[in-house]
Amino acid sequence: MLVCSKCGREYPERFRLRCDCGGTLLVRHELPPGFSDALTGHLDMRRYVGLLPVSEEHLPEPVPAITPLSKLDIGDVTTFFKLEYLQPTGSFKDRGTWVTVAKLREEGIPEVVLDSSGNAAISLAAFAGRAGITAHLFVPAHTNPGKLRLLRKLGAELHIVNGDRMTVHWDAVRFSEEKGLTYVSHWLNPYFIEGTKTVAFEAYEQLSVPDYVIAPAGSGTLFLGLWKGFSELKIMGEIDELPTFVAVQASGHESLCKRSSVKSRLAEGIAITEPPRLEEMKAVLDETGGICISVGDSEIEQALEWLWGRGFIVESTSATVLAALWKLQESGFIPSGSRVLLPLTGSGLKMVEGI
């Protein structure tokens, strides 16, 4: 079923973005009695299909990968970088899109609408196109021309909007209402989080439970997915305690941390000042004793250089987690000897021709 995070109202497990009260929804799917027994023999994301609210027959292609985890000592802590940028379209979004498209196929929905010009758009274009679902993508006019051509080649219907990010958003909403089409905002979509929660399952198999999870927290799709994955491991009796969650935000675009005056340009993937799942993110910090931390462009730039120098070809938003770790080591929040999980979210190969 779907459960409202605000009023607790329950809905059947269909595609739906919000509760009637306006609250955001999460899936509460019946979990198997044990984690290990639920795993399949597949060497890709289908390994966790027994823990997802979709049936194997509707899973789209290509199937997202099980991504490598890379261990590194930084100062006196042990870090585990999860290479989420090694997914079919170059970001962790493929996990969420994959479960979403499976659900759309299950319900026979042939045409959907999304506003985004980033990794979520590329991901939806690729998976929807392959699954025979028409994806109307609303994108700002200033979007990089290379990206627009990529989206077209992947088969998306592009709607180019003059105006700021909110204008693009409202145009998409109006279009979906006028045409009676399904709006699939990943900021709201509960099935998206069902996909991202598998990052926690994999990380658990690869390193057991880390002491800290340091994750970007813009709209919260990955942050909440990680929390939900570890929470389900706890519900299944597989682990006793959740890791402490650190929410990383970008200077000038903070929603959980205090808003700074200087606006980051490098962390565009998390430049979201009013995320609809804000209260849920706050609850995760409360539950796990975590904190929010904000990073600025000079810190991000330094972290990006460091990551590329260690063979991690990521985009700048991905570097925020390392910048955050450095600050938290300095402040003493993360004690010596800790084991820390840091997802690296998006590929830097897109930047190669342009850098």
Add this chain to the structure above:
Amino acid sequence: MLVCSKCGREYPERFRLRCDCGGTLLVRHELPPGFSDALTGHLDMRRYVGLLPVSEEHLPEPVPAITPLSKLDIGDVTTFFKLEYLQPTGSFKDRGTWVTVAKLREEGIPEVVLDSSGNAAISLAAFAGRAGITAHLFVPAHTNPGKLRLLRKLGAELHIVNGDRMTVHWDAVRFSEEKGLTYVSHWLNPYFIEGTKTVAFEAYEQLSVPDYVIAPAGSGTLFLGLWKGFSELKIMGEIDELPTFVAVQASGHESLCKRSSVKSRLAEGIAITEPPRLEEMKAVLDETGGICISVGDSEIEQALEWLWGRGFIVESTSATVLAALWKLQESGFIPSGSRVLLPLTGSGLKMVEGI
């Protein structure tokens, strides 16, 4: 041990590129009694470390991924696309580099030389840099500036050479001889093929034995790796017969097929007219009843469009295998009902800013 493919002479299992007779070398490592028993529990390439000539303690980071396999019916055959472009640096080369760097570490070699401006260079720069090995990369002066910056950021020592590809090659060889440094040409290096052979192990676990393998065949590092992987499965008694191997080459750059007059510009990854492992590739075609097929730019372009439209964001060299499949279906070489493995070798995300 290392065994010469030409005269059969044996050498100890150290880093070495050629036999004294000039012949190329392959590793003949003692195989475990059974394939399944040799697998480790790792969810990355370390799964196959029991079948590799390196010890676990020297394996570098990051560890290459187990890549997804994507199933698609094309006409009356079932294709399995292996997403080899989802590796840390965006190509299958990471598998070969990873085993190579493990071997270099085992032998305590601190500084190496390579000539390449493509995926092999990016891969070596990333893994060597991380492992504390200095990589001198000899690249042509006309290399894309974005790629040069990427190589520098990954920590490589760049040597920019005015002249054609052969001038670059001889400059690298001369430099390594003058300085007494190890030249690590992936065209010759037997440990590189030990890495690429794991593509066959994974594919076998994911789909069992295909009827056909259609692979790019420029220098032959992937083509021979696939053959070696399936051959070792046969030696271990895991499979009875090898798939039929199809070598795909690019118009104007053929070594196995008859040389065409029109030169392909899109398949730069396999534009190698005199591969040192030519005789070994011929032997694979003889052994498996396979053939060579050449494709041109208009066919590659059409195949690339098709792949992007199905969510496979690959570079143009990767599309050669699909162009080849289409031709072989038309000619009747690949019969109805066949199961065909097609590795997709390199990421197209590098093209996004530029396209």
